[in-house]
Structures are given as structure tokens and as C-alpha cells.
Amino acid sequence: MKTKKNKNKSKEIRIVTWGFVLLFLGLSGYITYYSATHKQELINNSYNGRQQMLIAQNRRGRILSAGGEVLAQTVEDDGGNEKREYPYGNLFSHVVGYATNGRMGVEALANYYLINSNVPLSQKAGLELAGEKYPGDDVYTTLDVNLQQVASTALGVYQGAILVTQPDTGKILAMVSKPDFDPQQISAMWDELIADKDSSILLNRATQGLYPPGSTFKIMTALEYIKENPDSFQNYSYNCSGALTRGQDRIQCYHGTVHGGVNFTTSFAKSCNTSFANMGFTLDRDAFADTLEGLLFNQELPVSFNSSISRVDVSAETADSDMMQISIGQGTTSITPLLLNMITCAIANEGILMKPYVVDRVENSAGSSVKAFSPSSYGKLMEPQEAQILSSLMTDVVEQGTASRLKGLSYTAAGKTGSAEYGTVKGDSHAWFTGFAPAEDPQICVTIIIEGAGAGGDYAVPIAKRIFDAYFQ
Amino acid sequence: MSQLEIYISEFSRYVIALLIVLYTCESFAVFCHAQENRKGGYVRQSFLMFAFHFSCFVTICFETEDINYLFFYAFQQIMLYAFTVLYRMLYPRSNRLVSNNMCMLLSIGFVILTRLDMAKAIKQFIIVAGSLAIALAIPFFVHKFTLLKRMKWIYGLVGVAALGIVMILGQTTYGSKLSYSVAGITFQPSEFVKILFVFYIASSLYEESGFFEVFTTAVVAAVHVISLVISKDLGSALIFFIVYVLMVFVATRNFWYVLAGSVGGCGAAYVAYQVFRHVQVRVQAWRDPWSVIDSDGFQITQSLFAISSGGWFGLGLYKGTPRSIPFVETDFIFSAIAEELGIVAAICLILICISTFLMCMDIASGMRDRFYQLIAFGLGVTYIFQVFLTVGGGTKFIPLTGVTLPLISYGGSSVLTTILMFAIVQGLHIIRQDEEEALKIALKKKRLHNQRMKRQAKEGPRQRSYPAGDEIEDEEE
Numbered sequence: 001m002k003t004k005k006n007k008n009k010s011k012e013i014r015i016v017t018w019g020f021v022l023l024f025l026g027l028s029g030y031i032t033y034y035s036a037t038h039k040q041e042l043i044n045n046s047y048n049g050r051q052q053m054l055i056a057q058n059r060r061g062r063i064l065s066a067g068g069e070v071l072a073q074t075v076e077d078d079g080g081n082e083k084r085e086y087p088y089g090n091l092f093s094h095v096v097g098y099a100t101n102g103r104m105g106v107e108a109l110a111n112y113y114l115i116n117s118n119v120p121l122s123q124k125a126g127l128e129l130a131g132e133k134y135p136g137d138d139v140y141t142t143l144d145v146n147l148q149q150v151a152s153t154a155l156g157v158y159q160g161a162i163l164v165t166q167p168d169t170g171k172i173l174a175m176v177s178k179p180d181f182d183p184q185q186i187s188a189m190w191d192e193l194i195a196d197k198d199s200s201i202l203l204n205r206a207t208q209g210l211y212p213p214g215s216t217f218k219i220m221t222a223l224e225y226i227k228e229n230p231d232s233f234q235n236y237s238y239n240c241s242g243a244l245t246r247g248q249d250r251i252q253c254y255h256g257t258v259h260g261g262v263n264f265t266t267s268f269a270k271s272c273n274t275s276f277a278n279m280g281f282t283l284d285r286d287a288f289a290d291t292l293e294g295l296l297f298n299q300e301l302p303v304s305f306n307s308s309i310s311r312v313d314v315s316a317e318t319a320d321s322d323m324m325q326i327s328i329g330q331g332t333t334s335i336t337p338l339l340l341n342m343i344t345c346a347i348a349n350e351g352i353l354m355k356p357y358v359v360d361r362v363e364n365s366a367g368s369s370v371k372a373f374s375p376s377s378y379g380k381l382m383e384p385q386e387a388q389i390l391s392s393l394m395t396d397v398v399e400q401g402t403a404s405r406l407k408g409l410s411y412t413a414a415g416k417t418g419s420a421e422y423g424t425v426k427g428d429s430h431a432w433f434t435g436f437a438p439a440e441d442p443q444i445c446v447t448i449i450i451e452g453a454g455a456g457g458d459y460a461v462p463i464a465k466r467i468f469d470a471y472f473q
Numbered sequence: 474m475s476q477l478e479i480y481i482s483e484f485s486r487y488v489i490a491l492l493i494v495l496y497t498c499e500s501f502a503v504f505c506h507a508q509e510n511r512k513g514g515y516v517r518q519s520f521l522m523f524a525f526h527f528s529c530f531v532t533i534c535f536e537t538e539d540i541n542y543l544f545f546y547a548f549q550q551i552m553l554y555a556f557t558v559l560y561r562m563l564y565p566r567s568n569r570l571v572s573n574n575m576c577m578l579l580s581i582g583f584v585i586l587t588r589l590d591m592a593k594a595i596k597q598f599i600i601v602a603g604s605l606a607i608a609l610a611i612p613f614f615v616h617k618f619t620l621l622k623r624m625k626w627i628y629g630l631v632g633v634a635a636l637g638i639v640m641i642l643g644q645t646t647y648g649s650k651l652s653y654s655v656a657g658i659t660f661q662p663s664e665f666v667k668i669l670f671v672f673y674i675a676s677s678l679y680e681e682s683g684f685f686e687v688f689t690t691a692v693v694a695a696v697h698v699i700s701l702v703i704s705k706d707l708g709s710a711l712i713f714f715i716v717y718v719l720m721v722f723v724a725t726r727n728f729w730y731v732l733a734g735s736v737g738g739c740g741a742a743y744v745a746y747q748v749f750r751h752v753q754v755r756v757q758a759w760r761d762p763w764s765v766i767d768s769d770g771f772q773i774t775q776s777l778f779a780i781s782s783g784g785w786f787g788l789g790l791y792k793g794t795p796r797s798i799p800f801v802e803t804d805f806i807f808s809a810i811a812e813e814l815g816i817v818a819a820i821c822l823i824l825i826c827i828s829t830f831l832m833c834m835d836i837a838s839g840m841r842d843r844f845y846q847l848i849a850f851g852l853g854v855t856y857i858f859q860v861f862l863t864v865g866g867g868t869k870f871i872p873l874t875g876v877t878l879p880l881i882s883y884g885g886s887s888v889l890t891t892i893l894m895f896a897i898v899q900g901l902h903i904i905r906q907d908e909e910e911a912l913k914i915a916l917k918k919k920r921l922h923n924q925r926m927k928r929q930a931k932e933g934p935r936q937r938s939y940p941a942g943d944e945i946e947d948e949e950e
């Protein structure tokens with residue numbers, strides 16, 4: 001029948017047919033992609049009734065430390081009522097979080113895995129017969145119980161936060177925020193917490209607390225100065241008279257210390273405010289704004305848990321008097337301990353930032369793997385040479401500067417201290433330290449803020465030492 | 474539940490998915506074979522369809538622990554089987570892919586409706602039974618009743634009148650005036666008017682398709698579309714519009730009409746968006762349903778929850794909560810299928826619809842009669858575009874328009890119309906084969922005639938010196 005072509009065989013019909021086929025291929029692809037990628041996000045939505053279904057069917061899974069210690073588990077009491085237990089009490093309050101009256105921490109982050117059960121079929125049948133719920137999947141975190149304990153004890157009764165991470169993987173080993181609470185008691189204290197509007201107990205200071213960065217911001221100023229003067233920054237020199245005035249504004253070095261003649265390295269090591277303000281005047285403000293943008297200021301951080309946005313306001317219009325304040329981390333600038341830790345990690349890791357994470361893997365109740373999370377890189381925050389220069393500057397802070405309490409130990413540490421003034425009363429300051437060890441091959445990175453304690457070198461550095469000691473012993 | 478039941482309910486998900494995947498493969502494999510070699514595929518399809526339907530209902534019985542569902546299943550199976558057998562007896566030359574796919578889609582519809590709402594499933598079953606009975610007569614009617622080509626004004630007037638009455642009198646169902654009741658039965662005329670509209674356009678354009686004809690049909694089409702927009706039936710309005718533009722395109726073979734149609738359509742859509750609040754609400758709920766999750770975005774977000782929770786093989790029948798979506802059995806049945814039978818089955822469902830559409834287009838392009846060609850094309854496009862609107866709308870691919878998924882969603886007017894549409898396509902398919910038969914006979918006659926002439930010419934001088942070589946060649950052709 002091919003001999004004679006149908007005169008009505010229509011090119012138009014073919015066009016329309018293919019048009020629809022392509023349209024549906026697009027639609028099918030979209031549906032497959034959407035359902036595969038949005039599953040977790042959608043099940044965690046409080047409007048999704050399916051969550052209740054899973055909760056009724058499965059017993060909430062356990063949360064464990066990297067070493068396998070149980071951080072949270074659901075047990076049944078004699079009456080058959082389920083209860084969420086946190087064996088370490090206050091110790092992991094913010095990072096592991098709670099699962100009643102809303103959710104927080106890993107309890108919120110890994111909720112999807114905790115309420116799902118991948119129990120093997122054979123066990124399922126047995127449980128069904130016994131009339132028991134299926135055990136939810138176990139979530140293994142990257143947290144180290146020992147480091148967490150050391151950090152928490154070291155911070156003592158102070159308010160503040162401590163973050164301990166691995167620079168080459170982004171694993172969070174410890175995360176402390178104080179004041180803390182007992183997650184088991186959250187229901188009991190809920191009304192009280194809600195009634196007290198000033199209470200910030202539930203705030204995870206490590207990721208959401210916004211503080212003036214103080215002298216730790218000199219890392220950013222120094223980086224920009226190196227970028228703009230790649231060949232001549234070593235030749236920098238300045239004579240510190242203890243104070244500097246621009247227009248109405250006046251700054252002075254901490255406790256009015258007069259540092260005298262300083263070069264680039266000693267300005268950083270001794271944390272000389274006037275020298276950094278002087279450096280700040282020379283900086284190209286647009287380029288500085290770009291650099292800060294590149295260091296993740298003024299944007300959401302690439303992490304899966306809640307975090308606040310750190311702010312800094314630099315633009316071509318920034319006046320010299322503001323520049324003076326910004327260069328030394330005072331004024332309107334704010335930073336989270338998390339971002340400072342991430343920048344420090346990038347310096348320790350040749351400029352590459354590994355995304356911080358706390359959920360390491362998910363296993364079913366029989367111990368076989370459901371999902372494993374591997375380290376992932378966010379990208380380059382700075383060039384390797386720049387990271388190298390900053391790293392040696394930070395080593396000098398320990399060797400000859402404000403963090404000398406870390407000198408002469410079995411490991412070599414590097415870091416930067418800060419004493420960030422806040423409020424209106426002169427002299428009230430938060431103590432900062434951010435750094436890593438060993439300097440030549442960094443394994444852990446520690447960031448500490450102690451609210452209202454005083455000088456970073458006096459209060460934060462000793463805590464860093466206890467954490468490093470605990471890690472390297 | 475006993476151990477056995479747990480294993481059954483776990484494995485049934487995979488079995489059901491596998492059966493529907495195999496069925497889908499067969500419904501595309503058909504296109505790779507010549508007409509004569511397709512029979513095996515059709516038989517395999519029938520078997521897979523049966524197995525799918527049966528395993529779904531066995532699962533339903535296990536999950537509900539109620540054996541009575543099997544009786545309902547038996548009625549469905551008998552009805553579909555009787556329809557297939559009768560159809561093949563009455564119309565040996567009907568297209569089996571179209572009728573198989575139709576039965577498969579009806580089975581899927583019965584399964585999911587039974588799970589969602591037994592009472593509605595029974596009502597649907599009765600309507601389907603009636604529709605199939607009517608469908609038995611339709612191809613004969615289409616085949617013999619040649620006057621169909623001459624009734625263009627009747628189609629147009631009846632269509633406009635039916636939609637007009639709805640617009641003015643119709644009762645309000647969930648904010649849109651869509652239906653009216655006669656003797657206690659509620660009709661949704663926009664469904665039936667779809668068929669009339671296709672007939673109207675085809676009968677107006679099959680002979681002449683100059684500017685005058687296109688213009689007059691455009692006016693009539695505009696009346697249809699506008700009365701639907703005023704009745705707030707945006708989905709149907711869109712279907713009429715697209716069907717009109719594409720039919721004009723095929724009838725005139727002029728791409729400029731598509732362009733003009735698209736420009737006009739975009740303009741009209743913009744005006745509608747500015748004028749009608751219900752259009753704005755739909756678009757807003759599509760762009761960001763999460764910000765209006767309590768109100769206008771509720772349906773679509775619930776639908777997205779359902780689709781995302783099923784995974785590849787679904788949660789299993791009765792294991793999900795598809796009933797949390799308002800109007801799940803009409804507008805969002807696709808989401809219910811995706812949740813409980815899985816993404817694999819849902820995508821297969823789409824593919825089965827495409828396979829049916831491809832066969833309609835194949836029938837259309839094979840038709841020698843322009844009128845029938847336009848009908849086949851128009852009905853095929855009506856069908857597939859409606860599938861696109863409902864699936865795309867329920868998955869947030871496009872704004873929600875609230876049309877049914879043909880043959881699967883609950884709704885008497887919808888299922889009856891779709892069954893009629895396919896019955897008409899079957900009638901066209903039979904006509905096409907008549908055409909081919911007639912052509913074959915004509916060709917044969919012509920060839921015989923030519924041979925005779927040739928032979929006479931040859932035989933004259935050479936006196937039968939060549940044996941039968943010629944003839945053998947001819948027969949091989």
C-alpha cells in the first residue's frame with residue numbers, strides 16, 4: 001500500500017503530535033524530579049497529615065554520637081506511654097534539641113529519618129504480631145561526647161557559645177550554647193519560657209547569636225589588605241600612639257595600650273586597633289565589600305540547620321570614621337560564631353570551605369545503612385596563598401601576641417583573639433577566640449565567645465587550650 | 474495482621490507496579506509492529522490488565538479485611554470483559570489498542586475510586602456500564618450516518634445554547650457554575666459540548682478553510698469560550714480554545730493561525746487575569762501556594778504532599794491519606810494514584826494516555842476523508858489536553874484549572890463523554906479501514922487493467938513469447 005501516498009497525510013498532525021509528546025515528557029520529568037527531591041521538605045511541613053500517620057506507626061528513632069553513645073531515645077514507661085529521653089541532660093540541649101512543643105536541633109533536622117522506619121521485613125512481621133510499633137531509624141551525628149563535655153565545663157556559668165569543627169570535612173564535633181536547658185523538661189517549662197519574652201535560653205548562640213566581631217574581624221581586614229597589596233603588605237609599618245581620631249570619632253587600643261612601631265605581622269599579633277584603622281583608610285571599599293560578600297557576610301549560610309545572617313555594611317559611600325570602626329570589628333557589624341568558625345576553617349583548609357554538618361549517617365534498627373552523608377565542599381573562600389599568609393599571621397598571634405597562653409605546648413596552635421565592646425558602658429566586652437591546631441596540619445578548629453567576660457586573650461584562650469588538650473591527649 | 478498478610482501487602486506494591494509497567498510497554502510496542510502482527514500484543518495486554526485489576530482488588534480485600542470487595546471486582550471484570558468481547562464481535566475491525574487502553578484506564582479508576590469512596594465507585598460503575606452500552610452502538614452510527622457532515626449549525630447552536638443555559642441558570646458548584654439538573658440527574662453540559670464543538674469545527678472547515686470560514690468559526694468558538702469563562706469553568710474554556718486553534722491549524726495548514734491564536738490567547742488570558750478575581754487567585758496559588766496554604770493554596774499543597782510521599786512504588790493501597798486533599802476523587806485523583814500506587818504507576822498512567830493519543834493521531838493521519846480526519850484529530854487533542862490540564866494542575870506544573878482526569882476521575886458526564894469520544898474514534902477507524910479496503914480493490918482493478926493493456930500491447934507483435942514472469946512480480950508488490 002506504500003505505492004500511493006495519502007494526500008491527507010498531514011505534516012500539521014505530526015507537528016501537534018510531537019508537540020504534545022514533548023509536553024508530556026517535560027511533565028513526567030518534572031513530576032519525577034519534584035517528588036524525588038521534595039519528599040523530606042514536604043513531609044516536615046506541619047500541614048502534612050502524613051507525618052501524624054508515621055508517628056502513629058513508628059517509634060521515634062534514636063540520636064547517637066559519633067562514638068555510638070545515645071543522645072536521645074524514645075522509651076515506653078509501664079503505662080505504655082512513650083517518653084523521649086535525653087541521657088546527657090543539658091549537655092546537648094541546643095544541638096540535639098527537643099521534639100515536643102515544636103522541634104529544634106537534630107530532632108528537627110533529621111525528623112524525616114527519625115519518624116520513618118526501614119526495619120527489615122522479617123522483623124516487621126514479628127513486631128506486628130506482638131502489637132508493637134516499628135522502631136524508627138537511628139541518626140548518627142558527628143558529635144564527640146568528650147569534647148562537648150570539656151567545652152561545656154570550660155564555659156562554666158558564663159553565657160556564650162563554643163563550636164568545634166573539623167576543617168577538612170566540615171564535621172561539627174561539639175556545639176555548646178549557654179544558658180542551656182534540659183530537653184526532657186521542655187514541656188514543663190514551656191509556658192514559663194514563652195511568657196518570658198527576654199529569655200534567650202532556646203536561642204542556639206553558636207549558630208544564631210549575632211555578636212560584634214571585635215578584633216577577630218581583623219582577619220577580614222588583613223585579607224583585604226593582602227589582596228590589595230599582594231607584593232608590598234610585608235613593608236607595611238605604622239607608629240601606634242594608642243589612639244586615633246577621625247572627625248568626631250575616636251578609637252583606642254585595648255586598655256589604651258601604646259604599641260609603638262608595628263609592622264603588618266605585629267599589628268595582627270598584638271591586635272593593634274589604630275594600625276588596623278589606619279590600614280582600613282587605604283582599602284578600596286567596593287573591593288572590600290566584594291571580599292566580605294565572598295566570605296558569606298550578608299547572606300544565608302550554606303548549612304542545613306537554622307542560622308542567622310551576619311551583617312556588615314561597606315560600600316563606596318562608607319565614611320572614613322565608619323571605616324575606622326569597621327576595620328576593627330566594632331560599630332554595626334555583627335557575626336555569628338558559626339560564620340567565624342567557617343572562615344577560620346577555610347583558612348585552615350587552604351582556602352576551601354567544607355560545609356559544616358552534624359548528621360553523619362542514618363541506619364535502620366538492625367544496623368544497616370539507610371543513608372550516609374559525606375563531606376561536601378562549598379568552594380573557595382580565598383586563594384591558597386592568602387590562606388597560607390593568614391595562617392602564619394595567626395600562628396604569630398600565639399607565638400608573640402595576644403594568644404600566648406597557647407605557646408610552647410605539644411602542638412602548635414594558631415588563632416585570633418577578640419575583645420568586642422558592646423553596650424554603652426566602656427570596658428564591657430565579649431571575649432572571642434577563633435583558631436585551629438596543629439598549625440602546620442590543622443585537625444580541629446575552635447571558635448569561642450564568652451559574653452561580657454573581658455579580654456579574649458585572658459578568658460577565651462584558656463578554654464581553647466582545654467579543648468585542644470582534650471583532643472590531642 | 475498475620476505474617477502472610479504483611480508479606481502480601483509489601484509485595485503487592487511491586488507486583489502492581491510491574492504489571493502496569495509491562496502493560497505500558499505493550500501499549501507502545503504495538504506501534505512497532507505492522508497491523509497484522511499486533512494481535513499477540515493485544516492478548517498480552519488483556520492478560521496484564523486482568524492481572525493488574527485482580528491484584529489491586531486482592532490488596533483491597535486484604536487491607537480492609539472485607540471479602541465483599543471481590544464481588545464488586547467480579548462485576549467490573551464481567552462488564553469490561555463483556556464489553557471487549559461484544560465489541561470485537563460487532564466490530565471485528567475496531568482498534569484494540571484504543572479499547573484496551575480505555576478498559577485499563579477504567580480499571581485504574583475503579584480501583585482508586587473504590588479505595589477513596591465506595592459509594593461513589595458504585596455510582597461510577599453504573600454510569601460506566603450505561604456508557605459502554607451506548608458506546609456499542611456509536612461506531613455503527615458514525616459509520617452509516619453520513620449526514621453528520623451537514624449539520625454544522627446544529628452543532629454550533631446546540632453547544633452555545635447548552636453553555637448559555639448553564640451560564641444563566643446553572644447551579645453553583647464550589648464557586649463555578651457548571652451543571653444543571655434534569656429529573657434529579659445532574660449534568661455538566663460543558664463535557665458533552667466538547668464533542669459537539671469538535672464536530673462543529675470539522676464540519677465548518679473540511680471543505681473550505683479560507684479566511685471567511687475561519688472567521689465565522691472563530692466567532693462561534695469565542696462565544697463558547699467566553700460563556701465558559703463567565704461560568705468560571707476555566708479548564709474547559711482553555712480546552713475549547715486550544716482545540717479550536719489546533720483544528721484550524723490542521724484544516725488550513727497555515728502556521729500563521731497558530732501564531733495569531735497564541736497572541737490572541739495570551740492577550741485574552743491577560744485581560745481575564747486583570748478582570749476576574751478567580752483567575753488571579755488560581756495564578757497566585759500556583760506561583761506560591763505555601764504563602765496561602767490556609768486558603769487558596771490548601772488543595773494544591775495537599776496534592777503535593779500526596780505526590781511526594783508515595784515514592785517510586787507508592788505507600789500501598791489504604792496506606793496513605795489521599796482523602797486529605799479536597800475533591801480528590803474528581804480533580805486530584807492523579808495525586809491519590811501517585812501516593813498509593815507510586816510515581817512509577819503514575820508515570821505509566823500518563824504514558825498509557827499518550828499511547829491512546831498517538832493511536833488517535835495515527836487514525837487521523839490515515840483518514841482520506843478530510844471531515845473524519847478533523848474529527849479524529851479534534852477528539853484526540855481534546856482528550857490529551859484535558860489530561861495535561863489535570864495532571865499538570867495537580868502537580869503545580871501549571872495553574873490549577875479543575876478538570877477531571879478522563880476515564881479515571883469520578884464524574885458521570887466526564888466518563889460518559891470520554892467513552893463516547895473513543896467510540897466515535899473507533900467508528901472513524903472502521904471507516905478508515907473501509908477506505909483502505911476500497912482503495913485496495915480500486916488499485917487492484919487498476920493494476921489488472923494495466924496488466925491487461927500491457928500484455929495486449931506486448932502480445933501483439935511478439936506473440937506470447939514471454940511466460941508468467943510479469944504476473945509474479947505484480948503479486949509481490
